[in-house]
Amino acid sequence: xxxxxxxxxxxxxxxxxxxxxxxxxxxKIGVSQPLTGSVAAAGTYVTNGxxxxxxxxxxxxxxxxxxxxxxxxxxKSNPREAVNSAEKLILSNKxxxxxxxxxxxxxxATMPKLEEYGVPMVVETASSxxxxxxxxPWVFRISPTSKMEAQAFAEQLSAFQPAIKKxxxxxxxxxxxxxxxxxxxxxxxxxxxxxxxxxxxxxxATDLSAxxxxxxxxxxxxxxxTSGVEQLTLAIRQAAEQGIxxxxxxxxxxxxxxxVKNPGPKGYVTTHLLFFSPWxxxxxxxNPELAKAYMDAWNEKxxxxxxxxxxxxxxxxxxxxxxxxxxxxxxxxxxxRDALWKVQVKGVNGDIAFHQEGPExxxxxxxxxxxxxxxxxxxxVSAL
Amino acid sequence: MDQFLQHIVNALVLxxxxxxxxxxxxxxFGIMRVVNFAxxxxxxFGAYVSYALVSLLGLNYFGSVLLAGMxxxxxxxxxxxxxxxxxxxxxxxxxxLIMIGLMIIMQxxxxxxxxxxxxxxxxxxxxxxxxxxxxxxxPTRLFVFCAAVVLLIAFYLIIERSRLGLAMRATFQDRDAAxxxxxxxxxxxxxxxxxxxCMAAVTGALLAPVFVVAPTMGDLASLKAFAIVILGxxxxxxxxxxxxxxxxxxxxxxxxxxxxxxxxxxxxxAILIVMVIRPQGLFAIKERVG
Numbered sequence: 260x261x262x263x264x265x266x267x268x269x270x271x272x273x274x275x276x277x278x279x280x281x282x283x284x285x286x287k288i289g290v291s292q293p294l295t296g297s298v299a300a301a302g303t304y305v306t307n308g309x310x311x312x313x314x315x316x317x318x319x320x321x322x323x324x325x326x327x328x329x330x331x332x333x334x335k336s337n338p339r340e341a342v343n344s345a346e347k348l349i350l351s352n353k354x355x356x357x358x359x360x361x362x363x364x365x366x367x368a369t370m371p372k373l374e375e376y377g378v379p380m381v382v383e384t385a386s387s388x389x390x391x392x393x394x395x396p397w398v399f400r401i402s403p404t405s406k407m408e409a410q411a412f413a414e415q416l417s418a419f420q421p422a423i424k425k426x427x428x429x430x431x432x433x434x435x436x437x438x439x440x441x442x443x444x445x446x447x448x449x450x451x452x453x454x455x456x457x458x459x460x461x462x463x464a465t466d467l468s469a470x471x472x473x474x475x476x477x478x479x480x481x482x483x484x485t486s487g488v489e490q491l492t493l494a495i496r497q498a499a500e501q502g503i504x505x506x507x508x509x510x511x512x513x514x515x516x517x518x519v520k521n522p523g524p525k526g527y528v529t530t531h532l533l534f535f536s537p538w539x540x541x542x543x544x545x546n547p548e549l550a551k552a553y554m555d556a557w558n559e560k561x562x563x564x565x566x567x568x569x570x571x572x573x574x575x576x577x578x579x580x581x582x583x584x585x586x587x588x589x590x591x592x593x594x595x596r597d598a599l600w601k602v603q604v605k606g607v608n609g610d611i612a613f614h615q616e617g618p619e620x621x622x623x624x625x626x627x628x629x630x631x632x633x634x635x636x637x638x639x640v641s642a643l
Numbered sequence: 644m645d646q647f648l649q650h651i652v653n654a655l656v657l658x659x660x661x662x663x664x665x666x667x668x669x670x671x672f673g674i675m676r677v678v679n680f681a682x683x684x685x686x687x688f689g690a691y692v693s694y695a696l697v698s699l700l701g702l703n704y705f706g707s708v709l710l711a712g713m714x715x716x717x718x719x720x721x722x723x724x725x726x727x728x729x730x731x732x733x734x735x736x737x738x739x740l741i742m743i744g745l746m747i748i749m750q751x752x753x754x755x756x757x758x759x760x761x762x763x764x765x766x767x768x769x770x771x772x773x774x775x776x777x778x779x780x781x782p783t784r785l786f787v788f789c790a791a792v793v794l795l796i797a798f799y800l801i802i803e804r805s806r807l808g809l810a811m812r813a814t815f816q817d818r819d820a821a822x823x824x825x826x827x828x829x830x831x832x833x834x835x836x837x838x839x840x841c842m843a844a845v846t847g848a849l850l851a852p853v854f855v856v857a858p859t860m861g862d863l864a865s866l867k868a869f870a871i872v873i874l875g876x877x878x879x880x881x882x883x884x885x886x887x888x889x890x891x892x893x894x895x896x897x898x899x900x901x902x903x904x905x906x907x908x909x910x911x912x913a914i915l916i917v918m919v920i921r922p923q924g925l926f927a928i929k930e931r932v933g
Contacts, residue, residue, distance in 0.1 A: 300760040458898075460903065464906070475645075499772075517763040525770070565760075
């Protein structure tokens with residue numbers, strides 16, 4: 260009888276131990292992305308990229324001898340849901356580190372929760388300077404701010420011939436669009452380039468004819484357009500329809516991919532600032548081999564080709580987190596945060612490392628990503 | 644001067660599509676007293692039909708517009724028959740909930756079926772715009788304008804000159820009296836909803852190559868349609884047509900000469916002014932009694 264009890268106790272503890280061992284077989288990384296709602300397409304691409312990175316790392320032995328397990332939560336393109344996703348990931352799934360949350364709005368909403376529970380987050384998409392300057396020491400951003408983008412663009416101004424003398428702006432009417440316009444204006448003014456009209460468009464606007472008609476005769480030679488893929492496509496197509504003669508340059512890393520298959524009038528050229536360009540990766544990418552591995556894995560899964568321009572952010576985000584876990588030597592939030600400061604990892608966009616930004620003592624991490632300039636003409640993409 | 648003329652051309656093209664959107668909505672409201680929140684989704688439905696036929700199956704764009712109209716007609720009839728007729732339209736809250744539910748279901752079904760990435764429908768026309776002086780107009784937009792004008796006239800003739808239109812107008816004026824003189828009010832309702840839905844679907848299909856096709860496109864269309872209908876007077880059909888052109892003109896000239904940031908706000912400001920000064924709508928000739 261006694262033996263039987265002993266046996267049961269041994270079995271029970273064995274089972275307990277086994278389940279514990281099983282739980283610790285993997286290292287969890289939380290991912291909060293918009294998989295439904297207005298920016299579902301981009302969020303899905305980023306999540307795809309994150310999954311590819313996890314597969315890539317796991318195929319190479321994982322991290323600290325364990326497999327990486329992504330726990331993906333849909334933040335529904337909604338800041339309130341972004342907060343819920345973070346709470347669920349941290350409290351229920353007990354992830355020691357997160358990646359998210361696509362865009363400044365969702366990221367800013369999530370940030371107080373990171374501080375409350377003490378969990379670091381790698382921000383893969385967000386352009387607002389507030390993300391890294393508001394004094395949250397749990398935030399590490401790999402994507403560029405609008406200011407960094409504007410400065411990187413300023414360094415390449417000489418590539419534009421004839422030279423840019425006067426610019427107009429057409430920006431989506433939200434923090435991103437208006438913020439980008441402000442940063443680019445500052446750069447242009449510093450370079451002695453005249454700034455003309457600033458027109459805006461509602462995020463869901465489809466007819467931009469009034470804005471374009473106003474820009475048409477402004478006497479500028481360049482229009483800086485900031486918005487998402489859909490609106491960029493509409494703006495460029497309608498600009499061509501209205502015979503806009505100015506050079507169009509888009510910012511923010513989005514690419515009007517539908518124009519590759521359905522180009523506008525023959526000979527119409529547009530310029531785009533991208534953070535990854537799959538069309539010209541071979542000649543432009545900072546780490547061409549990694550870029551190729553990423554692109555091959557993407558294509559193998561049959562994901563849509565244009566998604567490559569967004570998916571790399573998820574890929575780079577997970578690579579960064581995995582490297583931090585490796586450096587930390589354990590999957591614990593604080594150790595990972597400390598390790599993120601030491602990370603030096605080769606990503607698809609370029610080499611990733613964090614410098615300090617924000618108020619002293621509560622600095623956030625900010626990476627200095629690469630920016631690639633490409634041109635689109637008759638459905639062909641080429642490096643500038 | 645060129646800019647002014649360009650704004651006029653733009654406003655006419657945009658106004659014609661606004662008019663089409665508004666007319667369908669106001670017809671349904673005027674005759675059935677149904678606030679059709681799903682109107683924009685029927686517009687999106689038409690656009691997706693065009694995408695599926697033109698981009699995926701390689702069919703002709705003009706044929707796809709026709710087919711989208713027919714499918715919109717059938718879908719509208721089905722919605723009326725299956726969802727609205729059963730609740731007998733007595734409780735406006737119920738009807739509104741049904742229409743909001745339908746809107747959510749249709750939008751999410753589109754997301755599920757087609758994904759969130761916007762789709763492009765190729766235009767059958769040349770990409771190069773027609774230019775007269777300094778005025779530019781793309782052939783696709785010109786076609787959309789002409790088609791919209793033809794549809795508006797056809798719609799007017801149906802309502803004003805046909806027996807069906809007579810029955811519709813009778814139901815609109817007094818449902819019970821129409822019943823007494825032998826109008827089959829049930830089938831008038833079905834036809835009304837079908838016709839209104841058809842207009843929305845045709846507009847969506849017509850505009851598919853002008854804009855992009857996305858699951859959330861119906862939201863903006865609904866918002867604009869409601870604005871137009873209020874501007875023209877609820878249930879006032881010629882008012883909705885004129886309201887469409889009026890809203891387009893306000894948006895075009897407002898953003899051209901005042902501020903693009905307030906483009907939508909200007910439209911709604913105009914509505915507020917109309918509501919205060921002429922609550923019966925800008926184009927109501929006399930106030931309707933009863």
